Amino acid sequence: MKRIYLDYNATTPQADEVTEAMLPYFRERYGNASSPHLFGREARGGLERARERVAALIGADTREIIFTSGATESNNALIKGIARKKRDAGRHIITTAVEHHSVLAPCKALEREGFEVTYLGVDSYGVIDLDQLRDALRDDTVLVTVMSANNETGTLQPIEEIATLVRERNSVFHTDAVQQAGKLPLDVKELHVDALSLSAHKFYGPKGVGALYVRRGVVIPPLLEGGHHERNLRAGTENIAGIVGMGRAAELARERMENDRVLVTSLRERLHREITQRISDVVVNGHPERRLPNTLNVSFRYVEGESVILSLDMKGIAVASGSACTSGSLEASHVLLAMGVPPEQAYSSVRFSLGRYTTAEEIDCLVKELPSIIERLRSISTFSR
Amino acid sequence: MKRIYLDYNATTPQADEVTEAMLPYFRERYGNASSPHLFGREARGGLERARERVAALIGADTREIIFTSGATESNNALIKGIARKKRDAGRHIITTAVEHHSVLAPCKALEREGFEVTYLGVDSYGVIDLDQLRDALRDDTVLVTVMSANNETGTLQPIEEIATLVRERNSVFHTDAVQQAGKLPLDVKELHVDALSLSAHKFYGPKGVGALYVRRGVVIPPLLEGGHHERNLRAGTENIAGIVGMGRAAELARERMENDRVLVTSLRERLHREITQRISDVVVNGHPERRLPNTLNVSFRYVEGESVILSLDMKGIAVASGSACTSGSLEASHVLLAMGVPPEQAYSSVRFSLGRYTTAEEIDCLVKELPSIIERLRSISTFSR
Numbered sequence: 001m002k003r004i005y006l007d008y009n010a011t012t013p014q015a016d017e018v019t020e021a022m023l024p025y026f027r028e029r030y031g032n033a034s035s036p037h038l039f040g041r042e043a044r045g046g047l048e049r050a051r052e053r054v055a056a057l058i059g060a061d062t063r064e065i066i067f068t069s070g071a072t073e074s075n076n077a078l079i080k081g082i083a084r085k086k087r088d089a090g091r092h093i094i095t096t097a098v099e100h101h102s103v104l105a106p107c108k109a110l111e112r113e114g115f116e117v118t119y120l121g122v123d124s125y126g127v128i129d130l131d132q133l134r135d136a137l138r139d140d141t142v143l144v145t146v147m148s149a150n151n152e153t154g155t156l157q158p159i160e161e162i163a164t165l166v167r168e169r170n171s172v173f174h175t176d177a178v179q180q181a182g183k184l185p186l187d188v189k190e191l192h193v194d195a196l197s198l199s200a201h202k203f204y205g206p207k208g209v210g211a212l213y214v215r216r217g218v219v220i221p222p223l224l225e226g227g228h229h230e231r232n233l234r235a236g237t238e239n240i241a242g243i244v245g246m247g248r249a250a251e252l253a254r255e256r257m258e259n260d261r262v263l264v265t266s267l268r269e270r271l272h273r274e275i276t277q278r279i280s281d282v283v284v285n286g287h288p289e290r291r292l293p294n295t296l297n298v299s300f301r302y303v304e305g306e307s308v309i310l311s312l313d314m315k316g317i318a319v320a321s322g323s324a325c326t327s328g329s330l331e332a333s334h335v336l337l338a339m340g341v342p343p344e345q346a347y348s349s350v351r352f353s354l355g356r357y358t359t360a361e362e363i364d365c366l367v368k369e370l371p372s373i374i375e376r377l378r379s380i381s382t383f384s385r
Numbered sequence: 386m387k388r389i390y391l392d393y394n395a396t397t398p399q400a401d402e403v404t405e406a407m408l409p410y411f412r413e414r415y416g417n418a419s420s421p422h423l424f425g426r427e428a429r430g431g432l433e434r435a436r437e438r439v440a441a442l443i444g445a446d447t448r449e450i451i452f453t454s455g456a457t458e459s460n461n462a463l464i465k466g467i468a469r470k471k472r473d474a475g476r477h478i479i480t481t482a483v484e485h486h487s488v489l490a491p492c493k494a495l496e497r498e499g500f501e502v503t504y505l506g507v508d509s510y511g512v513i514d515l516d517q518l519r520d521a522l523r524d525d526t527v528l529v530t531v532m533s534a535n536n537e538t539g540t541l542q543p544i545e546e547i548a549t550l551v552r553e554r555n556s557v558f559h560t561d562a563v564q565q566a567g568k569l570p571l572d573v574k575e576l577h578v579d580a581l582s583l584s585a586h587k588f589y590g591p592k593g594v595g596a597l598y599v600r601r602g603v604v605i606p607p608l609l610e611g612g613h614h615e616r617n618l619r620a621g622t623e624n625i626a627g628i629v630g631m632g633r634a635a636e637l638a639r640e641r642m643e644n645d646r647v648l649v650t651s652l653r654e655r656l657h658r659e660i661t662q663r664i665s666d667v668v669v670n671g672h673p674e675r676r677l678p679n680t681l682n683v684s685f686r687y688v689e690g691e692s693v694i695l696s697l698d699m700k701g702i703a704v705a706s707g708s709a710c711t712s713g714s715l716e717a718s719h720v721l722l723a724m725g726v727p728p729e730q731a732y733s734s735v736r737f738s739l740g741r742y743t744t745a746e747e748i749d750c751l752v753k754e755l756p757s758i759i760e761r762l763r764s765i766s767t768f769s770r
Contacts, residue, residue: 003423010420011622014411026399026591035395037694037703038388069454069593072611072621102611102620109610201622206411208454208593208624223608225494226457226487235487236457237396237586239593242627309421318422 004317004362008202008294008355009151009179014245015204015356021248022206025241033238034229043240050247054211057250058177058196059187066212066233067243071178072102073223074197074212075145077234078174079106081220082143082195083115086172090140096120096128096157097338099147103176107145120146125287126155126339133162137169144173148196149180152335152351153286154295156180163192172218178202182253183261183292194218200242204356205249209242256356264294264354267363271352272296274367279374285336285349294355299341299348303377308350311373317366320351389702389747393587393679393740394536394564399630400589400741406633407591410626418623419614428625435632439596442635443562443581444572451597451618452628456563457487458608459582459597460530462619463559464491466605467528467580468500471557475525481505481513481542482723484532488561492530505531510672511540511724518547522554529558534565537720537736538671539680541565548577557603563587567638568646568677579603585627589741590634594627641741649679649739652748656737657681659752664759670721670734679740684726684733688762693735696758702751705736 005013025046031039033047048062055062068074083093095107097119107117118136120128128146137144144166148159159175166173174195177186182203188196194215201207214220214233226235253260276282281301300308305321312319321333336346352366390398410431416424418432436447453459468478480492482504492502503521505513513531522529529551533544544560551558559580562571567588573581579600586592599605599618611620638645661667666686685693690706697704706718721731737751 005416005424007417007420007422007424010425011415011417013415014626016412019408019411023404026404027401030396030398031390031703032392032396035392035703035705036691037392037698037705038701039390039392039703040395069458069609069624070621072609073454075611076609076620100611102609105610105620199622206624206626207622208627224454224457224461224487225490226460226485235461235490236455237584237592239454239591239627241399241591242593242624306421313422316423318416318420318424320420320422 001316002365004365006352006354006358006362006366007318007320009351009353010320011201011207012204012355013357014206015249015252017252018205018245018248022241022245025244029240033240034227043238046240046244047238050243053247053250054198057181057186057254058198058213059189060213061216064213064216066214066230067238067246068210068212068234069208069239070210071176071197071199074210075100075102075176076106077223078195078197078212078214078220079103079143079145080110080223082172082174083110083113085220086142090142091115092118092138092141094118094120094133094136094141094144096122096146098122098126098150098335099145100151100176100178103145103147122338124340125290126150126153126335127287127290128157130158130161130165134165137165137171141169141171144171145176147176147179148186149177149183149292150286150335151179152333153297154179154292155287156290156292159193160191167192179292182257183294185257188213188215200246200249203249203253206242206245209239209246211246260356261293263356264358267354267358267360268294268296268352270360271363271367274363275370278367278371283345285339285341294353296352297349298352299345300350300374301345301348302381303374304347305350307377308373311377312366312369315369317369320353321349386701387750389750391737391739391743391747391751392703392705394736394738395705396586396592397589397740398742399591400634400637402637403590403630403633407626407630410629414625418625419612428623431625431629432623435628438632438635439583442566442571442639443583443598444574445598446601449598449601451599451615452623452631453595453597453619454593454624455586455595456561456582456584459595460485460487460561461491462608463580463582463597463599463605464488464528464530465495465608467557467559468495470605471527475527476500477503477523477526479503479505479518479521479526479529481507481531483507483511483535483720484530485536485561485563488530488532507723509725510675511535511538511720512672512675513542515543515546515550519550522550522556526554526556529556530561532561532564533571534562534568534677535671535720536564537718538682539564539677540672541675541677544578545576552577564677567642568679570642573598573600585631585634588634588638591627591630594624594631596631645741646678648741649743652739652743652745653679653681653737655745656748656752659748660755663752663756668730670724670726679738681737682734683737684730685735685759686730686733687766688759689732690735692762693758696762697751697754700754702754705738706734
């Protein structure tokens with residue numbers, strides 16, 4: 001059976017170039033980067049070259065990059081770190097209702113520790129209102145964290161405008177840029193963000209590696225404490241092979257970003273066009289233009305998204321409903337609900353996310369299978385219509 | 386130039402068998418283990434097989450294994466987790482003066498949060514006194530954390546006896562078993578430990594992956610919060626390739642443990658014998674018998690350990706002074722000082738740590754180079770003699 005992967009927002013296949021870059025660090029350059037001898041220096045060299053490459057992807061200085069075990073750690077370290085550091089200066093945090101759980105969960109934890117968190121709502125496209133943000137900012141707001149692109153809908157937030165508002169109030173602005181990195185340009189200096197989270201496995205790098213950009217001048221205590229790694233900001237023997245892989249993936253992402261963008265935009269438009277031509281009662285969730293080029297979130301009315309996913313899975317086609325991190329929870333997407341999408345439409349949603357290795361043939365295969373699946377599911381649907 | 390690696394306690398080369406096991410998870414079985422589709426199920430399958438293998442290495446049940454980014458995260462998650470969970474039951478923690486920094490630093494952090502920490506001293510071999518532990522245990526002792534084998538000297542602690550004492554007082558016993566795993570047998574049920582930390586890269590697995598065993602019935606809040614991964618105990622997309630590598634490394638460690646032990650014991654004894662025959666004024670640091678089979682920590686009187694390391698490095702031979710995690714700090718080893726070793730002897734210490742791939746030829750090469758290096762360094766030494 002052919003296998004078609006259209007769930008790139010959950011994770012990406014690791015690029016062969018990335019695997020090639022990692023291999024020497026498993027058996028030859030395997031030293032501990034903290035060791036002063038040759039083996040350690042080789043590892044340290046790989047680490048610092050990777051840091052340059054990741055910094056270059058987002059326009060940061062190398063000293064502003066901390067390697068982590070992934071975006072969940074980056075988000076936890078930044079949010080809890082800022083809160084603990086600034087506890088005496090203020091206990092107010094602003095975020096949005098559509099963030100990833102690795103942002104929402106630390107915010108909830110801080111509420112239990114006495115912080116007040118404002119969850120900004122979004123419009124029907126999933127975009128926050130800048131006036132609401134302006135009103136929400138207070139003298140005791142120590143952190144504003146707003147994702148740059150949503151994982152479920154692909155909707156982009158006006159990051160630069162948010163950064164300007166936050167800067168005027170001398171607060172700290174963090175963005176979870178996991179979904180944007182490698183898909184659209186990101187420049188921390190142009191955007192004026194203070195902190196930014198990255199995950200390697202969302203741009204063809206290895207799982208288990210991420211980075212946290214923290215602007216020079218912003219200081220946070222380490223979440224993982226121990227040795228003097230990462231300039232005392234993140235303890236633990238560095239995952240050199242993984243970090244080298246992330247560096248190579250970042251380099252590839254820069255080189256291929258425009259090609260990748262053109263490819264996935266074209267294929268996504270083809271998919272969108274075919275779906276709306278062949279299937280009735282389809283609604284797109286998310287912003288029609290201000291959206292990641294690879295993401296198409298649609299609700300097939302009167303069917304459950306989970307059923308669509310299972311039916312496609314039986315044909316070897318992998319797509320998603322909601323985010324992978326909450327799959328199986330049987331809850332409707334908190335992102336779609338925050339956008340004012342009715343629960344039935346939210347339950348009907350399916351996320352197609354394309355990537356570098358997606359082909360026109362794969363899209364054609366999907367659009368060939370999809371109409372009969374939707375028709376069959378609708379014929380047995382318990383949804384009222 | 387030949388390269389000889391004798392710093393296995395800092396990190397190990399990744400076994401080729403481990404790399405082989407990981408490769409399919411980079412480009413073929415790359416799904417997100419939380420995804421319900423085929424790609425996700427393949428990843429989940431690899432994850433759970435690895436969990437069985439890691440559990441088998443330490444005699445745990447699979448449900449008692451949480452995968453982490455390494456032992457630093459395991460130690461932080463357990464120590465901070467127990468403290469936060471039990472804050473209202475008591476605020477006393479017992480550890481030792483010779484722990485790794487990834488245990489000491491979280492303990493120091495908890496002191497700043499109002500916990501009281503007792504640092505048990507050790508005898509001249511590095512072993513704690515069970516009577517001191519018995520006296521230190523209090524009704525409000527919520528956690529006792531004692532490493533099973535020391536990274537610098539290899540000295541083993543009487544873990545089973547410690548566990549018995551802690552159990553009598555209904556406290557929780559955690560052991561950082563990073564250095565023992567794969568070198569000597571470990572069985573959490575026989576030892577009656579409540580929690581145990583592991584690191585894959587210390588037994589020929591990948592860097593950036595570790596595990597935390599937590600006995601059923603002991604509950605800790607997650608350090609990394611977000612999605613529902615690892616039964617809500619550790620959020621973040623699972624590092625499947627790394628975890629699969631750790632699983633394979635654990636399996637190899639079980640299969641090869643006795644062979645590896647016999648090999649490194651024999652080579653270490655050869656190294657020890659040759660050093661004491663060829664070089665005067667040498668002292669072994671650590672317990673003569675109750676010690677890891679691969680570790681030899683010696684002080685070459687009247688020279689600095691760092692100078693020995695640099696001189697050997699110029700010959701392509703990698704050894705260590707103190708632990709890699711604190712190298713470059715220019716502080717004398719806190720482990721040796723706690724053993725009552727005089728500062729000059731501590732500064733003179735060099736750690737040789739052998740492993741699966743160490744050969745007799747490598748040991749012979751080292752003992753051929755070492756006498757002239759020590760002689761030269763002693764001739765220019767500023768140490769008084």
